[in-house]
Amino acid sequence: xxxxxxxxxxxxxxxxxxxxxxxxxxxNRVLMTISANLQAHTTKILAANQLDMKAAKENGLSESMVDxxxxxxxxxxxxxxxxxxxxxxxxxxxxxxxxxRLPNGLNVSKQRIPLGVIAMIYExxxxxxxxxxxxxxxAGNAVVLRGxxxxxHSNLALADSIHQALEQFDIPLHAIxxxxxxxxxxxxxxxxxxxxxxxxxxxGGENLIRHxxxxxxxxxxxxxxxxxxxYVDQFGDLTKALNILINGKTQRPGVCNALxxxxxxxxxxxxxxxVVAATFAEKKVRVHACEQAxxxxxxxxxxxxxxxxxxxxxxxxxxxxxxxxxxxxxxxxRFSSGHTEVIITQDISLAxxxxxxxxxxxxxxxxxxxxxxxxxLGLGAEIGISTSKLHAYGPMGLESLTTEKFVVLGxxxxxx
Amino acid sequence: xxxxxxxxxxxxxxxxxxxxxxxxxxxNRVLMTISANLQAHTTKILAANQLDMKAAKENGLSESMVDxxxxxxxxxxxxxxxxxxxxxxxxxxxxxxxxxRLPNGLNVSKQRIPLGVIAMIYExxxxxxxxxxxxxxxAGNAVVLRGxxxxxHSNLALADSIHQALEQFDIPLHAIxxxxxxxxxxxxxxxxxxxxxxxxxxxGGENLIRHxxxxxxxxxxxxxxxxxxxYVDQFGDLTKALNILINGKTQRPGVCNALxxxxxxxxxxxxxxxVVAATFAEKKVRVHACEQAxxxxxxxxxxxxxxxxxxxxxxxxxxxxxxxxxxxxxxxxRFSSGHTEVIITQDISLAxxxxxxxxxxxxxxxxxxxxxxxxxLGLGAEIGISTSKLHAYGPMGLESLTTEKFVVLGxxxxxx
Numbered sequence: 001x002x003x004x005x006x007x008x009x010x011x012x013x014x015x016x017x018x019x020x021x022x023x024x025x026x027x028n029r030v031l032m033t034i035s036a037n038l039q040a041h042t043t044k045i046l047a048a049n050q051l052d053m054k055a056a057k058e059n060g061l062s063e064s065m066v067d068x069x070x071x072x073x074x075x076x077x078x079x080x081x082x083x084x085x086x087x088x089x090x091x092x093x094x095x096x097x098x099x100x101r102l103p104n105g106l107n108v109s110k111q112r113i114p115l116g117v118i119a120m121i122y123e124x125x126x127x128x129x130x131x132x133x134x135x136x137x138x139a140g141n142a143v144v145l146r147g148x149x150x151x152x153h154s155n156l157a158l159a160d161s162i163h164q165a166l167e168q169f170d171i172p173l174h175a176i177x178x179x180x181x182x183x184x185x186x187x188x189x190x191x192x193x194x195x196x197x198x199x200x201x202x203x204g205g206e207n208l209i210r211h212x213x214x215x216x217x218x219x220x221x222x223x224x225x226x227x228x229x230x231y232v233d234q235f236g237d238l239t240k241a242l243n244i245l246i247n248g249k250t251q252r253p254g255v256c257n258a259l260x261x262x263x264x265x266x267x268x269x270x271x272x273x274x275v276v277a278a279t280f281a282e283k284k285v286r287v288h289a290c291e292q293a294x295x296x297x298x299x300x301x302x303x304x305x306x307x308x309x310x311x312x313x314x315x316x317x318x319x320x321x322x323x324x325x326x327x328x329x330x331x332x333x334r335f336s337s338g339h340t341e342v343i344i345t346q347d348i349s350l351a352x353x354x355x356x357x358x359x360x361x362x363x364x365x366x367x368x369x370x371x372x373x374x375x376x377l378g379l380g381a382e383i384g385i386s387t388s389k390l391h392a393y394g395p396m397g398l399e400s401l402t403t404e405k406f407v408v409l410g411x412x413x414x415x416x
Numbered sequence: 417x418x419x420x421x422x423x424x425x426x427x428x429x430x431x432x433x434x435x436x437x438x439x440x441x442x443x444n445r446v447l448m449t450i451s452a453n454l455q456a457h458t459t460k461i462l463a464a465n466q467l468d469m470k471a472a473k474e475n476g477l478s479e480s481m482v483d484x485x486x487x488x489x490x491x492x493x494x495x496x497x498x499x500x501x502x503x504x505x506x507x508x509x510x511x512x513x514x515x516x517r518l519p520n521g522l523n524v525s526k527q528r529i530p531l532g533v534i535a536m537i538y539e540x541x542x543x544x545x546x547x548x549x550x551x552x553x554x555a556g557n558a559v560v561l562r563g564x565x566x567x568x569h570s571n572l573a574l575a576d577s578i579h580q581a582l583e584q585f586d587i588p589l590h591a592i593x594x595x596x597x598x599x600x601x602x603x604x605x606x607x608x609x610x611x612x613x614x615x616x617x618x619x620g621g622e623n624l625i626r627h628x629x630x631x632x633x634x635x636x637x638x639x640x641x642x643x644x645x646x647y648v649d650q651f652g653d654l655t656k657a658l659n660i661l662i663n664g665k666t667q668r669p670g671v672c673n674a675l676x677x678x679x680x681x682x683x684x685x686x687x688x689x690x691v692v693a694a695t696f697a698e699k700k701v702r703v704h705a706c707e708q709a710x711x712x713x714x715x716x717x718x719x720x721x722x723x724x725x726x727x728x729x730x731x732x733x734x735x736x737x738x739x740x741x742x743x744x745x746x747x748x749x750r751f752s753s754g755h756t757e758v759i760i761t762q763d764i765s766l767a768x769x770x771x772x773x774x775x776x777x778x779x780x781x782x783x784x785x786x787x788x789x790x791x792x793l794g795l796g797a798e799i800g801i802s803t804s805k806l807h808a809y810g811p812m813g814l815e816s817l818t819t820e821k822f823v824v825l826g827x828x829x830x831x832x
Binding site: 362388393 | 771
C-alpha cells in the first residue's frame with residue numbers, strides 16, 4: 001500500500017482529540033518516558049544516524065549541514081534532557097486567562113485550549129523531530145513532522161522511541177506522526193490539508209519558508225529573516241554599547257538574533273567608531289560602512305541599500321551614521337525585518353519613545369539582541385519565531401501552540 | 417488616471433504608522449467628529465443611499481437585501497451612536513499584558529500594538545463601512561474597506577464624512593481607505609497584497625468567505641457558518657431548556673448564533689418533546705427529527721446528516737435523541753462548525769466535562785447561544801467572529817485587532 005499523507009493527517013486529527021484531553025500528569029509521564037527511551041535506544045539511533053551520515057558524505061553535503069545532521073551519545077543526552085525540561089514547564093492547556101461577571105449575571109471567562117493538529121516542516125537537524133514533538137504534545141496538540149530527506153533514518157529511529165512511549169500509555173501513535181516519505185509532492189499535498197491541519201510551522205532557510213507560505217492553504221508561522229539593528233544614541237553609554245555590539249555580532253553570528261546593522265548618532269561617532277574599528281579588526285568582522293563611517297575602518301566597503309537589507313549570518317556588518325534619533329527610527333522602519341531592534345541610551349524619554357515607535361516583535365533597551373529567543377525571554381522553550389503579526393509575534397513558546405475559547409456559565413439566561 | 421489598489425494599499429501602510437502612534441485622546445476625538453459629521457451630513461448620505469436603492473430595485477434585488485441596504489435618518493443616528501460607543505471603549509494599544517524580571521535582571525514585558533493594515537471585504541450593509549472603520553482606527557490600524565457594489569454610493573458618502581474628520585486632525589486620509597471601484601478583479605488583486613495588508617476580514621455569505629480564503633495570500637479570519645447545538649441532558653432543568661431553546665431558535669433565526677440542532681437525552685424525551693412540539697407548532701418552526709423523536713411532531717421530516725450539517729438561518733431545526741452524554745459529545749464533535757455549543761444540565765460534573773471536552777469557540781452552560789456575540793460577551797463591540805483557531809477564536813473585539821510585542825529592558829546585558 002502506498003503512503004497517504006491525507007490519511008496520516010486525518011488520523012492525526014482524530015488523535016488530536018485524545019491528546020487535547022490528557023491530564024498534565026499523563027503528558028509529563030509520557031515525555032519522561034520518551035526521554036528514557038531515547039537514552040535506552042542510543043545505539044540504535046546512532047546506527048540509523050550513521051546511515052544518514054554516510055549518504056550525506058557520498059552526496060557531498062556541506063560541512064555545516066553534515067554537522068547539523070550528526071548525532072552523538074552526548075547530543076542524544078542533550079535531546080533527552082530537553083524533553084525532560086519541556087515536561088517541567090507549566091501546562092498552558094486549561095489556563096483561565098480572563099474572567100468576568102456581566103451585569104445580567106452571566107459568568108464569562110476565556111480558557112486556553114490546544115490548536116489541534118500542527119505540521120512542522122524542517123530541514124536537516126534531527127533534534128527538531130523530538131523537540132517539536134514534545135512541545136506540540138505538551139500543549140495538547142497532535143503533530144505531523146516532515147523533516148528533511150537527508151535525516152530520514154535518524155528521524156525514523158527517534159520517532160520509534162517516541163512511539164514506544166505513546167504505546168505504553170495507550171495513546172494513538174498518530175498523535176506524533178512522522179512523514180516517512182521525503183518526496184516533495186507529498187510535502188506539497190500536506191500544504192493543502194486545511195481541513196485536518198490547523199497550523200504550519202516551517203523551520204529552515206528563507207527558500208523553504210517562502211515555498212511553504214506561497215503554497216499553503218493552512219495558516220503559516222512566517223519567519224523569513226532577522227535583520228536586527230543596534231542604534232547607539234548620543235546619550236548612550238559607550239561601554240555598554242560596545243559590549244552589546246560585540247555580543248550581538250560575534251557571539252554566534254549564524255543565528256537570526258545576531259546583529260546585522262549598527263546605527264550610530266553623529267555626536268558619538270568620533271568617540272565610538274575608533275574603538276569599534278579596533279575590536280572588529282581583532283575579531284575579523286568585515287565592515288560595510290556609510291560615507292561618514294568608512295574613514296574609521298581599514299578595508300571597509302561602502303555600504304549600499306543591499307547591505308542595509310542583508311542578513312549576513314556571518315562576521316559581517318553594515319554601519320551607518322545618522323544625524324538624529326528620527327533618522328535612526330526611519331532607517332529601522334524601512335529596513336526592519338520585524339525581528340529585534342535595540343537602542344543604547346541613558347535617556348529615559350528616548351528609550352520610551354523607541355519602545356512606542358518601533359513595532360518589531362522584540363524591542364530592547366540596553367540589552368543584547370542575542371536575548372531575543374524563547375528560552376532567554378523566559379518562555380521556557382521555543383518552537384519557532386514569528387515575524388508576522390498574526391496569532392503570534394516574536395519567539396513562540398508553549399502558549400503560542402494554544403488558543404482561547406470562551407466559557408459562558410448561565411442559569412437559564414436568555415437574550416432579550 | 418486609473419485606480420490602483422496596490423497604490424491604495426501602499427498608502428494605507430504608510431498611514432498605518434501615523435495611526436499607530438496617535439494618542440487615545442486624539443483617536444477618540446476623531447471618532448466623535450466622525451459621529452457628528454455623519455449626523456450633520458444626513459441629507460447628503462440619504463440622497464446617495466437613494467441612488468443605491470433605485471438601482472437595487474431596478475436590478476430586482478431581494479427584499480432582504482434591499483432592507484439591508486436602506487439608510488434612514490434613524491439608522492444614521494444609530495450608526496453615529498455606535499461610533500461614539502467605540503470611542504468610549506478602552507484602547508487596547510499600549511496595554512502591558514505581562515511583565516517579569518528574569519534571574520539575570522532583564523525586565524521582559526509584552527505590550528499590545530496594532531496589527532498594521534486591515535482589509536475588510538463585505539456585502540451590502542453600508543453600516544459596516546463606518547463600524548469597521550471605527551473599530552480598526554480605535555485599535556490603531558489603517559483599514560482598506562471594500563464593500564459591495566450595490567452600496568457604493570452610500571459607502572462613498574459615509575467615507576466622505578469620515579475623511580472630513582481625518583482631515584480636521586491632519587491624519588492621512590488613507591488611514592481609512594474605501595475602494596471606489598467594485599470591480600471583482602480589483603478585489604482579487606487586493607487578496608494578493610500580503611506585503612501591505614496584515615489581515616483580511618471577510619463579512620458576508622459562505623461563498624464570499626470561501627472565495628476570499630481560497631485566493632488570499634494574506635491571513636484571513638474565517639467564519640463559514642454557525643451550526644450551534646443545544647444538548648438537553650438527563651439532569652437538565654426542562655424549563656430553562658425550553659426557554660433557551662425558544663430563545664436560541666426563534667428570537668432571531670437569521671443570525672449565526674441561532675440554534676440549528678437540538679440533542680435530547682433519551683431519559684427526558686417523553687417529558688420534554690411534547691412541550692417542544694406544542695411551542696414549535698405555535699411558532700411555526702419546521703422540524704427535522706430523528707426516528708426516535710419524529711413521533712412527537714406533526715409534519716416533521718426524518719432528519720438526515722444533511723440536516724445535522726445545515727445552517728438553516730430560518731425557523732427550522734434538526735432534533736436528535738441521544739442515548740448518553742457521550743453520544744451527544746460525539747455528535748457535536750462530528751457536526752460542529754466550531755461556533756457555539758450549549759449544555760443544559762444541573763449536574764456540575766457533567767457541566768465541567770462538557771466545558772473541557774468541547775473546544776468550540778464558545779461553550780455555554782445553561783445559557784442561550786444568542787449571547788455568543790462580542791457585545792453580549794462584554795467585548796464592547798464586535799468586528800467579526802472567527803471559527804478558525806489561529807490568532808482569534810470566537811467573537812472578536814478591539815483586542816483581536818492588535819498583537820503583542822516583547823519589550824526588554826536591560827542595563828548593558830549581554831548573553832553568556
